[in-house]
Amino acid sequence: MDNLRYKSVFDIIGPVMIGPSSSHTAGAARIGKIVRSIFGELPEKLEIHLYESFAKTYRGHGTDVALVAGVLGMDTDDERLPMAPQLAFEQGMEISYVPHPEEKAEHPNTARLIAKKGDRTMTVTGISIGGGMIQVTELNGFDIAISAGVPTFVVIHEDVPGMIARVSSVLSEHQINIAQMNVTREAKGEKAIMILEVDTPNVKEVIEEMKLIPRLHAVNFFN
Amino acid sequence: MFKNIEELIEDSKNYSSVTELMIAIEMEQTGRNREQIWEMMEHNLETMLDSVKKGLVGKKSLTGLTGGDAKLMDDYIQSGKALSGDIILGAARDAVAVNEVNAQMGLICATPTAGSAGCLPGVLTSAIKTLGLTHEQQVEFLFVAGAFGLAIANNATISGAEGGCQAEVGSASAMASAALVLAAGGSAEQAGYAIAIVLQNMLGLICDPVAGLVEIPCVHRNAMGASQAMISADMALAGVKTVIPVDEVVNTMYNVGRSLPAAFRETAEGGLAQTTTGRKIMEELFG
Numbered sequence: 001m002d003n004l005r006y007k008s009v010f011d012i013i014g015p016v017m018i019g020p021s022s023s024h025t026a027g028a029a030r031i032g033k034i035v036r037s038i039f040g041e042l043p044e045k046l047e048i049h050l051y052e053s054f055a056k057t058y059r060g061h062g063t064d065v066a067l068v069a070g071v072l073g074m075d076t077d078d079e080r081l082p083m084a085p086q087l088a089f090e091q092g093m094e095i096s097y098v099p100h101p102e103e104k105a106e107h108p109n110t111a112r113l114i115a116k117k118g119d120r121t122m123t124v125t126g127i128s129i130g131g132g133m134i135q136v137t138e139l140n141g142f143d144i145a146i147s148a149g150v151p152t153f154v155v156i157h158e159d160v161p162g163m164i165a166r167v168s169s170v171l172s173e174h175q176i177n178i179a180q181m182n183v184t185r186e187a188k189g190e191k192a193i194m195i196l197e198v199d200t201p202n203v204k205e206v207i208e209e210m211k212l213i214p215r216l217h218a219v220n221f222f223n
Numbered sequence: 224m225f226k227n228i229e230e231l232i233e234d235s236k237n238y239s240s241v242t243e244l245m246i247a248i249e250m251e252q253t254g255r256n257r258e259q260i261w262e263m264m265e266h267n268l269e270t271m272l273d274s275v276k277k278g279l280v281g282k283k284s285l286t287g288l289t290g291g292d293a294k295l296m297d298d299y300i301q302s303g304k305a306l307s308g309d310i311i312l313g314a315a316r317d318a319v320a321v322n323e324v325n326a327q328m329g330l331i332c333a334t335p336t337a338g339s340a341g342c343l344p345g346v347l348t349s350a351i352k353t354l355g356l357t358h359e360q361q362v363e364f365l366f367v368a369g370a371f372g373l374a375i376a377n378n379a380t381i382s383g384a385e386g387g388c389q390a391e392v393g394s395a396s397a398m399a400s401a402a403l404v405l406a407a408g409g410s411a412e413q414a415g416y417a418i419a420i421v422l423q424n425m426l427g428l429i430c431d432p433v434a435g436l437v438e439i440p441c442v443h444r445n446a447m448g449a450s451q452a453m454i455s456a457d458m459a460l461a462g463v464k465t466v467i468p469v470d471e472v473v474n475t476m477y478n479v480g481r482s483l484p485a486a487f488r489e490t491a492e493g494g495l496a497q498t499t500t501g502r503k504i505m506e507e508l509f510g
Contacts, residue, residue, distance in 0.1 A: 004224060006376045007252050009245050009369035010263060012335045012398070013343075016270045019325030020284075020437040022337045023384075057435035057491075060286055060508060062328050077270075082328040108384075130382050131336060202254070 015132050017076040023109055024054065024061035027128025029081065032070020034136055034146065035113045035124045037220040038154050038193065042093060043115035046071055049098045051105035051112070054128075064097055067111055076132065106137065120186060142184045144195055151201045152222045158215040159185045159192040166213050167194060174206050191217065224248055227470045228374045228418065232411040241411060242366040264362050270332040271321070271344040277329055278320025284327050286508060289438040293320035310349050311453050315446035318345030322442040335372050335381040338437045339395035341445030343368055346399040346452045350406050360406060368402035371418060378470065379477035383430035384489040386480025388444055393425035393476060396448035396455075403456040417459035419469040421451055422476050429487035431494025434505040440495055 006012065017026040036042075048067055050058050058064050062082065069084035072091070080087065088095055107127035115122045125138035136146040146152045157163045164183065171178060177199045185192035201223045210219045225231040225248075231241070238244040249260050281294030296316035299305060305312040318341030325331045325340055334343040347364055350356055356364065372381070372394060380386040381394045400421050401414035409417075433439040465472065486493030495501050 004226075004377045006373050007224065009249050009260075009366060009373065010267075012372035012376060012381075013264065013267050013365050013369040014332055014334075016267060016330065016332045017337065018328050019331050019337050019340075020328065022333050025328070026333070026337070053435070056509070060434060060436040060438075062285070065328075077330060079330055130384065132333065 011131065015076055017132060018066070018078070018081040021061045022132040023128045023130050024057065024063045025066045026076040026132035027109065027134045028054075028063045028066035028111065029070040029074060029076045030132065030134045031111055031126030031128065031136070032067040032113070033073065033075065034070070034126065034134075034222065035115060035122075036071045036073050037222075038124065038139065038156070039115045039117075039122050040156055040218045041117060042091060043071065043117050044092070044094065045116040046088075046093055046095045047098060047114040048095065049100060049112040049114070051100050051103055051110040053108040054111055055099040055101040058099065063111070067113065068095060071113070071115070112138070120191070122186070139193065139195070140184050140186070142182060144182045144184075145180070145197075146195060146222060151198050151203065153194070153196040153198065153203075154220040154222070155194040155196070155210065155216060156218040157192055157194065157213075158217070159189050160215055163192070163213075163215065164194065167196070167210060167216075170206060170209050170213070171196070171198065174203075176200055176203065176206060224252070225374060227378050228371065228415050228473065229468070229470050231370060231374050232415055235411050240363070241370050241405060241414075242363040245366045245370040261362065264365050267332045268362055268365055270330060271334070271347065274321045274324045274329065274331045274340075275317045275344050275348055278317075278322075278324045282323070282327055284323065284438060286434075286436060286438065288433070288436065288504065289326045289442045290323050292442065293317070293323055307450070310353055311450050313352070314345040314349040314449040314453055316345070317348045318342055318445040318449035319442055321345070322437075322445045326436070326438045326442065334368070335376060335394055335398070336383070336391050338383060338441045339391040339445060339448065341442075342392060342395035342448035342452060343399045343402075345445065345449035346403055349453065350403055354406055356406060364402045364406050367405050367414075368398040371401040371414065372398035375418070375473055378473045380480055386477060387428055387483045387488055388430040389422070389425040389428040389476055390480050391430065392444045392448040393422055393428060395445075396425065396452045397421040399449065400452035400455045400459075403452060404459050407456065407460055409456075409460045413459040415469040416464050417455045419465040419467065419472045420455040420458055420463070422472045423465065423467070424451060424455070426476060426479050427483075429483060429494050430489045431487060431496045432489065432491055433496050433501040434508050435489070435491035435496070439501075
């Protein structure tokens with residue numbers, strides 16, 4: 001019965017989350033957290049662009065607050081979530097909010113975050129598809145697909161030859177199949193990002209082994 | 224995994240309880256062991272009970288639109304004058320408490336959604352009092368509710384944007400009712416009838432949140448969902464059956480939801496959201 005929409009009892013009883021909306025609050029926090037994981041550090045500047053329903057109702061749902069909380073590294077159940085803008089200010093992150101209520105987007109709940117630090121810039125688009133489930137659909141202008149529930153590696157590494165081969169050989173040694181793969185970079189020769197969807201969530205040892213690869217900066221795993 | 228409620232009822236006969244069936248499926252689907260799964264559910268239980276307590280304090284929401292009703296109901300219950308009885312009104316009060324916490328950006332457990340998160344804890348706290356449920360039975364209550372909720376979600380929808388409030392508070396109320404039936408010693412079949420009774424009574428309920436916020440009428444709808452769950456559980460335990468089988472009722476909820484105009488599916492473009500006052504509130508909040 002793989003085609004059932006809901007497979008876990010915790011899709012129905014859960015998530016534990018800060019209210020008021022699973023799609024507009026919890027989903028937003030998860031989008032923010034993925035942005036933080038991929039960016040790898042606290043941005044100095046964060047631009048939050050909101051579209052459609054996110055643009056129209058974000059204030060009442062705390063969508064803006066939840067996105068910031070996620071970028072600060074908070075989970076959906078973090079009781080500090082409502083204080084996120086204040087905490088961001090204290091940590092020196094400058095935030096601007098840009099709602100686009102009249103503009104069409106690919107999904108009613110779409111947010112595009114632009115994170116900056118020094119001369120680094122990263123753009124990520126995320127959509128909240130309901131019940132706290134999200135997908136990341138764009139990274140630095142490239143179409144990608146990261147969804148909660150699909151085991152996905154996001155590997156940040158130096159843009160030098162041989163990195164893809166090293167990462168995939170670690171996976172193959174552990175008999176882990178790659179379902180889909182995307183590679184993008186900030187600029188030639190700088191930081192590059194590898195996104196790998198795999199078939200199994202059991203990757204604990206693999207993560208540790210990947211971290212030993214020289215010139216690899218960070219390994220994030222989403223499940 | 225069971226495809227619908229009829230299969231869930233049949234499959235549960237191969238296990239000592241619906242809870243054991245659900246845990247076995249969860250282990251198979253996620254690869255987690257029994258202890259991990261049990262602990263996750265305990266954490267959800269703890270969150271729910273905490274959110275009830277927090278809601279009884281009577282704080283206002285971010286917008287000031289909701290908050291304080293659970294406290295009013297609590298004081299009224301304490302006065303001993305409740306016409307519908309302490310048990311049912313107590314369930315409604317605790318449901319309101321959870322949704323008021325939700326509107327305050329407090330911590331809740333979505334069951335199945337944040338907007339309908341009050342129904343199940345409301346019914347559970349009442350069951351703890353009337354049936355004297357142990358901690359273990361309280362956790363089982365959530366597994367049972369989750370199992371029946373899965374069967375509803377996979378054959379209909381639990382999203383207000385897709386199926387209106389009948390899909391959110393309707394599903395929450397239905398799964399709470401089923402869990403109550405089993406907690407009271409009823410059969411899985413009777414739990415199925417309780418779901419059918421709840422959903423029959425919820426058909427067509429629209430999702431029309433004022434200013435698009437999970438406040439008006441969501442908070443009060445959870446009171447209705449909790450009380451409906453209790454009445455329907457009692458009816459099923461009394462031996463009342465529905466002529467239309469439960470899975471047909473679930474499918475009907477889906478079909479009715481799909482045919483609701485978009486204005487009545489969480490867009491704030493119809494119903495209470497478009498009353499004179501509803502529009503005024505939207506204007507004041509968002510300009």
